[in-house]
Amino acid sequence: MLRTIILALALGLGGPLTAGTLLNASFDSTREFYRDFNAAFVSYWQAQGQASPQIQMSHGGSGKQARSVIAGLDADVVSLALPGDIDQLARRGLLATDWAQRLPQASAPYTSTIVMLVRSGNPKRIHEWSDLARPDVAVISASPKSSGGARWVYLAIWGALHQEGTSDADIAALMRRIVHNVPVWDSSARGATTTFVQRGIGDVLLTWESEALLSLDRLGQGQYQLVHPRWSILATPSIALVDSVADAHGSRDLAQAYLQFHYSMEGQSLAARHHFRPRDAKAAAAAPALPAMQLFTVEQVFGSWAQAEVLHFADGASFDQAQAEH
Numbered sequence: 001m002l003r004t005i006i007l008a009l010a011l012g013l014g015g016p017l018t019a020g021t022l023l024n025a026s027f028d029s030t031r032e033f034y035r036d037f038n039a040a041f042v043s044y045w046q047a048q049g050q051a052s053p054q055i056q057m058s059h060g061g062s063g064k065q066a067r068s069v070i071a072g073l074d075a076d077v078v079s080l081a082l083p084g085d086i087d088q089l090a091r092r093g094l095l096a097t098d099w100a101q102r103l104p105q106a107s108a109p110y111t112s113t114i115v116m117l118v119r120s121g122n123p124k125r126i127h128e129w130s131d132l133a134r135p136d137v138a139v140i141s142a143s144p145k146s147s148g149g150a151r152w153v154y155l156a157i158w159g160a161l162h163q164e165g166t167s168d169a170d171i172a173a174l175m176r177r178i179v180h181n182v183p184v185w186d187s188s189a190r191g192a193t194t195t196f197v198q199r200g201i202g203d204v205l206l207t208w209e210s211e212a213l214l215s216l217d218r219l220g221q222g223q224y225q226l227v228h229p230r231w232s233i234l235a236t237p238s239i240a241l242v243d244s245v246a247d248a249h250g251s252r253d254l255a256q257a258y259l260q261f262h263y264s265m266e267g268q269s270l271a272a273r274h275h276f277r278p279r280d281a282k283a284a285a286a287a288p289a290l291p292a293m294q295l296f297t298v299e300q301v302f303g304s305w306a307q308a309e310v311l312h313f314a315d316g317a318s319f320d321q322a323q324a325e326h
Contacts, residue, residue, distance in 0.1 A: 021054040022254055025075035027062040027148055027237070028190035029211045033274040034079075040270060041261050045254075053254055061188035062148025069094065069242065076246045076255045081148025081189075083108070083238045084305040099240040108236035109262035110276040113295055114149075114156035116227040117196065117205040117212040124203045128229050129157045132204065133177035140202035141182055142192040144312075144319050149189035152235045153206045154319060155308060159301040160231035163294070172318060179322040197224075208235070209290070210275035234295040237276075 026034060038055040046052055058065065058073060062081035066088045069075050080086055083100060086107075090097045100106045118126050124137055132139050142150035157178065161171045186192040189207050196205040197215055204227075205212070212226055239259050246252045261267045268278040272287030302308040312318045 023056045023075045025058045025065045026079040027081040028188040061146040064146045076251045079239045086240045095243045108238045110271040112235045113209050113232045115209045133174045138202040139181045140196040141206045143185035146187045156233040163231045176322045213275040231294050
């Protein structure tokens, strides 16, 4: 009951949720994707002879979203930037610990990667991750403390340098310089885009490939250009049913169908249209081609998400050390 009241207040609802209502707590850079995806799912669900459902969204930095669900945000499903954020919910007993095995591709229906968006002409000649450590480069990124996308950014840089043969000590030194080149830490990837694009701050934006391409869609190639470094990370945004909430709402069937729709041809095509990399080869082939890149996984470089969290994002870990040392 408490969670329903909290959600009603957060969304401005006049009454409790019904079985035909679904809340998806997602990260900021999926706003446009889910606007189209939700409309497509409602049409699909109606075509199955079902009453039209209400699909509601909550957006924010992935880490903040996970903490909100733990604090009582009644999300029936979550679509978060990284699997580690969903693992937090599992550790609190809100969903099953085997959530990643419930859907194909470890419950990551599409992938992305991390790229750099620079101003037209690339005046600072930024091409590789190590260029970000130069003292004349102002770097814009969200904070890994609140944004899952920013954690992908941090690991993309660290892992790419590792793949190029740089020692851990030298990587740590470069990361300190890069971190101190960030003039403002935004709470989400979308906030970082706003800082770079609308406020005109910084020389380079580090973000999702999808987010960078969306900026080019809106603003045109004349103002910005994309830089794909030689190495980057295979980013796997993940989705899951929040068992405790779905069972309390009686929305399990609707929530499961909603999650599975991500893997349909229509869902995969929508992911491609919004510049994510779909798992389905036909959907990918029908979309504008994205450049082939050398992508490594978290497991290949860091062992697991749990290990990456401890080494880099826990209190006092490498990110905190990089911020503290100047």
